[in-house]
Amino acid sequence: MYWIDPDGLGIGDDPIYVFCNMATGSTAVPHDSESPTDVGHCAEPGCYSREVNYVASSRQMLALADLSAQCYQSIKYDCNYAPLELNGIDYAWWNDKNGVPQYFWAGSGNRTHICQCGIDGNCVDPAIKCNCDAAAPVQLSDDGVVTKKEILPITKLNFGRTQLETSSGVHTLGPFECSGQVVVDGMPSSCEDLWKTGHTLSGFYSVMGNLMMESVYCDFSKLPHESGFQSWVGFVDIKSSPTYFYVRKLYNYFAQLNTPIPFETEMVNVGRAMNSTTGIFTAPRTGKYFFSASGNTNFPASSYTLLFDISLYKNGYSVGTSRTDSYSSSSNLKTFTLQAILDLNKEMKFGWAFR
Known part of the structure; x- marks a missing residue:
């Protein structure tokens, strides 16, 4: 027996005491229902019910499953005239980790009633899916392994239709077992991938996005399904291949419109994306770009309103304008500012122009 801490060393829930099989590489989480248990006598569907209490918290078992390549749990029902299903009525079922009733007793079925003999096609009666469904006054057994790790472990067992004195039912539930390590192919694309490969220190990380590297914040004190586990920060590409410029127009006269x-x-x-001679910026890659222009406009004295417009142009079309005006008997200085965040495809052209 060993202490392990699947949800993170020193964070989250307390460590759990489990059985480690070094020969098979499996980890088994014990519970209080592993011994053969008689369900007694009762008639209605699910009239016998038993909660399964594990030595680990649900959070720790979820973390163990997420980190493992496969998880499984064995279940056996020894029966004598005690069907699991009869005439379309389910008298027995188990509840998964979310409390949802499940009716398959082996494999990774989809809530459909079946046992291992039904999967293998060797039940005592070819017309049924479980040996116990024969409802025969003889000792029978259904024994299988549930392998659908997304819904394990089993949290509750329910049986019924054992009301006759000659009827009997005994269940035996194995521990919740997991083995192997989940494989992350290629570069990590999320905090979950990093967590699965052993990262436990919360912080900023670079991961592979759909088109480029992205920066994310990973809070490894949480599990992947918990809110706040991953927060998107931005595109790493902006930092690894920076593009920014600062140009000025000081004295040379320029009065051409558009x-x-x-x-x-x-x-x-x-990044040399800005050609200051032509005044045209060419996007080096697809993404979001921030542009800002500011300056002073010297208006002469006038008896009517004077206007000054400067516009942003994307591929020859105006996408934003800043206007400054003056109506004054003396010359005056006005400031202007124009800012924009634009989605640009690679090779798109951008510039400023007077209007």
Whole structure:
């Protein structure tokens, strides 16, 4: 027996005491219903019911299942004139980890009544799906292994139709067992992939997104299904292949309308996506881009309203405009600001122009 902590060392629920089979590589979580147990005598469907109490919390068992390649649980029912199903009526079932009734007793069925002999096609009566369904006054048995790890472990057992003195039913439920390590193919694409490969330190990580690397925050004090486990931050591509510029237009006169404004001074141009001579920015990759322009407009004295418009152009079409106006008997200085976040495809053209 060993102590393990599937939901994270020192975080979450307390460690659990389990049986580790070093020969098979399996981990078994014990419970209080492993011994053969007589269901007694009662008539109605599910009139006998037994809760299954494990030595581990539900959270720890969920973490164990998520980290394991496969999980399974054996179940056996020894019967004498005690059918699991008869004439279309289910007298017995078990409840999964979410409390949902399940009627299959082997394999990974979809709530459909069946036992291992029904899967193998060797039940005592070819017309039935479980040996016990023969409802014969002889000792029979159904023995199988449930392998659908998404709904394990079994949390409750329910049996019925054992009202006759000659009827009997005895259930034996094996421990919740898991083995193997889940395999993450290729680069991790989520915090869950990182968690499955052994990461336990919460923090910022780079993962493979649909089109490019993305930055995420992983809170490994939580499990993958819990809120806040993964928070999306942004595209790592912006950081690994940066594109930003700062250009200025100071003195050279330029008065052409609807024409990209050229810039004389190039302060910064990382990525060389901005051509300051033509005033055109060419998107180096598809993504979101932030643009900001600001400046001063020197208005002369005027007896009527003067307007100054500067626009953002994407592939030759205006996508935003900032307007400044003046109505003054003396010259004056006005400021303007124009900002935008644009979705640009690779090779799209962008620039500023007077209107």
